[in-house]
Amino acid sequence: MDALTTPSNWQRVRLGDICEFGNGGAYETLIVENGDFKLISLNSIDIDGNLKNTMKRVNFYDNSLKQDDIVMVLSDVAYGDFLGLCAVIPSNDYVLNQRMGRLRKRNDCINILFLRLYINANQKYFKMQGQGSSQLNLSKKAIEDFEIPLPPLNEQIAIANILSDLDSEIISLKNKKRQFENIKKALNHDLMSAKIRVLKK
Numbered sequence: 001m002d003a004l005t006t007p008s009n010w011q012r013v014r015l016g017d018i019c020e021f022g023n024g025g026a027y028e029t030l031i032v033e034n035g036d037f038k039l040i041s042l043n044s045i046d047i048d049g050n051l052k053n054t055m056k057r058v059n060f061y062d063n064s065l066k067q068d069d070i071v072m073v074l075s076d077v078a079y080g081d082f083l084g085l086c087a088v089i090p091s092n093d094y095v096l097n098q099r100m101g102r103l104r105k106r107n108d109c110i111n112i113l114f115l116r117l118y119i120n121a122n123q124k125y126f127k128m129q130g131q132g133s134s135q136l137n138l139s140k141k142a143i144e145d146f147e148i149p150l151p152p153l154n155e156q157i158a159i160a161n162i163l164s165d166l167d168s169e170i171i172s173l174k175n176k177k178r179q180f181e182n183i184k185k186a187l188n189h190d191l192m193s194a195k196i197r198v199l200k201k
Contacts, residue, residue: 006149015119016144018110019070019103024096027058035059040071040089041097042082048167049120051087064096065089068112070103071096072119072143080136084126084143086119088112101143111153113160118148 006012027039035057038044044055065071069089076083086103096102105112119126125146130136151159190196 007151009152011150013148013150014144015103015146015148018107018148018150019105019115021140021143022064022096022102022104023074024064024098024100024102025062026098027095028097030058030060031056032059033057036093037061038094039097040065040094040100042073042075042099044100045071045073045082045085045087047081047085048171049085049087049116050171051090058095060095061093062095065092065094065102066104067092068105070112070116070119072101072103072138073099074101074138075099076130076136077134080127080130083130083136083138084119084123086116088116099137101138103143109153110150111156111160113164114151114156115148117160117163119146122146 024040031039037058037060038055039058040051041056044052046052067089070086071089071094073082073085103115105115126138126142127136129138129142131139150156187196191198
């Protein structure tokens with residue numbers, strides 16, 4: 001959205017002005033099988049910008065992440081499909097690993113769900129800002145300089161609710177598609193092996 005189409009009551013702000021940026025630590029050697037805390041690493045976010053259900057775990061909490069923080073992928077392979085991708089932390093039992101960033105809002109002028117959706121919808125910016133050849137990396141400056149057209153808070157919430165509802169519906173449809181694919185696979189095996197007969201003898 002450019003300046004000509006931005007509503008007059010929307011403000012253009014830098015991400016660094018509305019959010020505090022932080023990096024994760026190097027915790028790969030501290031991973032345990034049944035730890036009490038979930039470790040946010042490069043593999044923790046799926047391509048749709050959602051946290052995966054299964055994660056590596058650790059047995060300590062370092063205050064790097066709190067509920068409603070946003071985590072961002074800072075490093076990716078050459079195509080950069082995950083670079084800049086974000087997800088929201090749902091509870092206080094997460095720890096941030098290296099090559100992942102944290103965005104924590106500075107005040108209540110921003111709705112976290114709106115911010116996550118806007119960043120993920122503009123991933124092209126972060127892919128273009130990636131530095132490196134075989135592996136792309138995002139700098140703190142590139143992240144903090146990202147500009148956002150910010151509506152009033154009530155409008156942010158309304159936009160986030162509409163888009164989040166659509167995301168939920170998309171996830172539901174994907175799950176149904178996966179179920180039908182599994183049914184087809186099983187049925188294909190049973191029909192082709194004559195375990196199930198379609199014509200009476």
